[in-house]
Amino acid sequence: MLLLFFFIFFHFLLNQIDSCPLTDAYLSRCHCGILTNGESYIKCDEKSLNEIPKFKRSFPYDELILSNNNIKLLTSSSFDNIKTIKRINLYGNFLSYIDEDLLRLLGNYLEELILTGDNEINSLEFLTRYPLKKLRILKLNQFNLQNINLEKIFSNMTKLEQISLQTCQIQQIPQLNQVQILNLENNFLTNSLFLSTIYSSLNLANNQITSIILQNNPNLISLNLSKNFLQEFYSLTISNKNLQTLDLSFNQLSSIDLTILNDNLTYLNLSSNQIQQLKFLSYPKSLLSLDLNSNQLKTLENNSLYEQLNYLNLDSNPLECNCHLKWLTNLTRKPLWPCTSSNFQCQSMLIPRIITFNITYIKTSIDNGLLIEWTLIDNYHTLFYVELSIDHMLEKLSINQTRVYITNNIQFNQYYYICLILIHKYSRDKYCRDIQTIHPIIMNNIKFNDNEIIFKKTQTDNHIYLLLIGICIGGLLTFILLLTCCYLFYQIRIYRNSNSQPVYEKCSQHLHYPIYHCPHHQIIYNSENLSNSTDSTHMDNATLSTTKNNSKHIYQTIDNQDYHSLRKQHYQVFELWNESLKHKR
Template sequence: MFLFLILFILLNSINSCPLTDNYLSRCHCEILTNGESYIKCHEKTLNEVPIFKRSFPYDRLILANNNIKNLTRSAFDTIKTIRRINLENNSISFIDNDLLRLLGNYLEELVITGDNIINSLEFLTRYPLKNLRILKLHRFNLSEVNLENVFLNMTKLEILSLPSCQLKQIPNLKNIHQLNLENNQISNTVHLSRSYVHLNLAKNFISSIILENNTQLISLNLTENILSQFSMDSIENENLQDINLSQNYLSSFNFSILNDQLLNLNLNSNHLLSLNLIVIPTNLLSLSISNNLIKQIKFSNRYSSLVNLDLSSNQLKSIEKHFLFEKLNYLNLENNPLDCNCQLEWLKTLILHQTKLNATTWTCRSNVSPISFLSADFQCASVSIPRVQTFNISYVKISIQYGLYIQWSIIDDKNILDYLQISISEPFYLSPKISPNQTEIFLSNQIKLNQQYHLCLILLHKYARDKYCRVFQTDKLIILTSNEIILERNEQNAIQTKDHIDINLFIMLIGSCIGGFITFILILTCFYLCIQIHKYKLKKNKDKTISYYTKNSNLHYPIYHTHSITCPYHHENLSNSTDTSQIDTSLSTTNLKHIYQTIDNHDYSSLTGESQVFDLWNQSLKHKR
């Protein structure tokens, strides 16, 4: 009877499916307990949308994880009243623009996965989709699509998911409460001021983000970006409850920027070196900081609601006892190099009394191999802590200086002391680091007579920071000579120099760069001036030469008529007498100088030879012309 009943239900279910016989073996129809009906086809069995025999009021059509490539115009014609269609993971390469023409009054949810080729959403805008609430498009090419215009008239659309759609910026869409832009190409600095409630920007290339007046934003996912810093205004983002900043490049994080309404914070897989929980949101419930480089944690004494704390895969060796751990429901410290000695014994006691906390996966650092946290003995080896044997103070005058002469002796058998410091309460003064071998110091920091001072000798070593303090009244002045006190200033200066060596090197580097730049400018300036001076000298010499020839051109040379000149070569020029007479005739018409005219005061003794005499003659003729 039982088998017959099962067979009857199965046959009834098959007969109620509005599919042709070709698809009955690959699909099945069901009605859920809440009355919702659906058609689901098995994965990797379909190459097209199945054919329906009649229009049946089914709520959901599930065709995910198949091999469907094309969505033709008539794909959903025989199932007009369907409300939800899921075509996820099908690599759709073609969508007809009239695909949804009969579903405008019914369709509420549509999920499609493309093949990175489809670059148009006209199939969504050609016919109004009055009731569409959820739209998920995966692997489309929407880099050139104006999304604001596409979704302008979809007033009921609340959830929009566009992962891997090659988007380069965040669209400004109204009425959208939940927006998923995971794995796109959004980069650089993002200014976020939208009305979204839930925003997913994971797997992009965002280097920084500025949250401005996102009063409705509740959750923000920035996983797998390239963030190196994160900041926000807690007042303008007062409703933000969930922040995911995992797998970024944060080296520090300021908890004071967070609002008190924050519930969950994820900082996994960053580069954090320390954790400062001095200011922590009051209502924070879950804090996850695994896979970082944290070596130290500072806790606050203020109230906190924290119940889940994940500190796994860090560099923690020890954790100070704090009441925060007593309220935790979950604590993870695995993959940390914990020193399981007496300083962590309180944590083992807490684990044994708190059944909510599980430490079975925690391990302790060991020279041989890691051992289980719960099986460690938590014993501390006896350590000889440095202690002060004497601490003497005197108010002295050396030469013209007044100050305190402080002497001390320290017992440090194991040589574990790092350095010393002297502090004065009023006016506050903290000395530079002092070598552990130094035993005295002279402080002249405006010390006055008949004044009470609170002084401390601070011992800093790897186990603690100890103070030895005294109250001293400067009611007695001791006058000493410079030879009566030995001050180990060389060691003090050496340590002080070591403390400031980094900043000095930095200043020297900057000074060298500036000096080199100035030297380069001066060399260029000198080179330019040399060129200008050289040009000026050349011009000056040229002007002098021109001036000389101009001056000489105005000289009045004596004119000798040919018949009165005794020429050493006169016998060679007898044949030219005719020409000479002609020249004389032409010259007679001009106002020529007399042969006995006084010769200008110039030295013509150098004019020797035939060529110089005739040159002078020709020049005189030209001048008179």
């Protein structure tokens, strides 16, 4: 049985040697083979080739590996006799020339292409001359792509998933919609960066970025920012909620706030920075690996974060291995750090400490709140300041202060977790209490100084915003009310003017009605055919006849009441005036 197996294996090797499509001159420097997954390959040893090997016939091999040789030129016929190849690897050959027709026969087969240039090649025409229908992975190293529109070049490569453009003199991040993985390591990205991308993996290592803000990166899972000049790092948690791996190593960060990181983060590398302190009121709940190697940490605050970690590296930090770090030895998974188990002693007389720490839910004449009182001892004046922490709010207090009153937004029947943190020469000590607000103690006569009363800032800001919104809405309603009043005043004025018009003007405006229909008026005509009679019936008949015979008659309307109330002398004047009209006519 063993002999049969050996015979089959020997026959298989002979078939492989016989089926290798290389000419005899290259068989000693290259070999052909088949991987366990059934894919075939041709591989040539490093530094042994100065040109693309000669193929004696076309054979359906999957991969051609020519990495780390001395090949400089790629002509239009370099791959003529191996045109069904899927993957070509020419990494580390420092190419100086690539013919534009290089890939003319590989458009239906090529899936992966890896090339290294000499920093002078500034054209990608060989990629766009013929359609590459199946190209998924493209890796170009040491090209000059500074003045090339990458978004236009790759727009028609719909199958492209992964692009690596290392050391290509790129100055900004291109937006390539179809690409999932983008590697821009060792390029010319500089200064502050506001990052919004569609990539799932982004490598920006070894650039010149000084600060970065992660804005909108909903698909981003892995981000590498190592070997930059980062002094500031900030992330909008909601917009980067899928980030799992973050590498910030080899930068210039002096501190970092873990609160800004999302809950899905599992790996965080902060090694080789200048971090002196970790700040966090909360931390990623899924974080498993934290690398703090080679920083400036002197101590660490005891926190449940370290209990959940599978890996914690504190090596090469100037840790003060006193009693304040002894808790690290009790971790289930021991960290990598420079301290030993024999030097966790503290001189207790030098360390400031809190003797009493009380929290009381009280009711004053103004509002309900929490009265926090404490007593501390600092005989050797090593205390720098005191911090008060409550519900993600951190307040800095004076070292001489012994109480504070938190009011305005303390709610009934709620749990509050309150901590006093002593920052002193040797470490940071934390004293915590919790309280449930159920039955307040009435203390109407208690008085507080200005520095003893603390309001929750977030709630105050919300009240200010609501006040501003109310002012804007009130101003708008007042403006609308003024417009309405002006309009009503205008309409009332028009109505009054129309009703105050003289009656005789109204009658004259409606001449199609009989004149004698106008109320409370008597019409006096001055005509040669009319007598001086004042009989109203006669005057009405005269009116009708005169209107028909003479359209140019003169008339005047006089109110009946005014006419009959004339005195005698006035009446004589009126008669004289009437006679004058007759003579004039």
